[in-house]
Amino acid sequence: MDNDAALRELSDAVTAGVPGVVTASKIAVGQLTLSCEAADLTRVLTFLRDNATAPFQQFVDLAAVDWPSRVRRFDVVYNLLSLTRNLRARVKVETDESTPVPSVIDVYRAAGWYEREAWDLYGVLFSGHPDLRRILTDYGFEGHPLRKDFPLTGYVEVRYDAEQKRVVYEPVSLTQEFRTFDFLSPWEGAQYILPGDEKARAADAAKQNPAAAPAAPPKAN
Numbered sequence: 001m002d003n004d005a006a007l008r009e010l011s012d013a014v015t016a017g018v019p020g021v022v023t024a025s026k027i028a029v030g031q032l033t034l035s036c037e038a039a040d041l042t043r044v045l046t047f048l049r050d051n052a053t054a055p056f057q058q059f060v061d062l063a064a065v066d067w068p069s070r071v072r073r074f075d076v077v078y079n080l081l082s083l084t085r086n087l088r089a090r091v092k093v094e095t096d097e098s099t100p101v102p103s104v105i106d107v108y109r110a111a112g113w114y115e116r117e118a119w120d121l122y123g124v125l126f127s128g129h130p131d132l133r134r135i136l137t138d139y140g141f142e143g144h145p146l147r148k149d150f151p152l153t154g155y156v157e158v159r160y161d162a163e164q165k166r167v168v169y170e171p172v173s174l175t176q177e178f179r180t181f182d183f184l185s186p187w188e189g190a191q192y193i194l195p196g197d198e199k200a201r202a203a204d205a206a207k208q209n210p211a212a213a214p215a216a217p218p219k220a221n
Helices: 003-017 038-050 111-122 197-208
Strands: 024-028 031-035 058-066 074-082 087-095 156-161 166-171
Touching: 003 024, 003 031, 003 038, 003 087, 038 074, 038 087, 058 111, 074 111
Parallel strands: 031 087
Antiparallel strands: 024 031, 058 074, 074 087, 156 166
């Protein structure tokens, strides 16, 4: 059985094993993606972990995706691996900034730190998590830096103050009130010829006007 056929079999098994729960199923790039409501997440993951068709013993990771234009702006994606069948599957749920997703620590213990990371970087809430606090950003950090509406400069900057002998936090201060970017690489727009460029330009000119190309030197007898 090829990989896609095995994934289709798995999709059918999930649909039958947890009826009325899967809202979308898709196979792409050698992976099965199942969508469901957050309230049904634990049931779907438990079935995938314990089913006989392809038990997904390993919780690979959890990721969040931010779609600011949507009412439920976040996708929360759970990536799983079946060690016995060498199959990969992911489960997706949607949520907003204030609606928590149930923690799946009771299904996969490894999800604990990943849920903390999603809370820290995106602000996704997880109900039932025993220790939902920041894990990557600094103490006292405000906001969630991987949201698409979070400014690239952040809100505070950190430096060591030699007089106070400690690290201090200050509001970000941009030295230029207005900045313009031309999005060119350092080599574009140069007013000089870089070494080697004269050969390329001569070859381009010869292609455009073969008659003007210099004659080939005579062959030696």
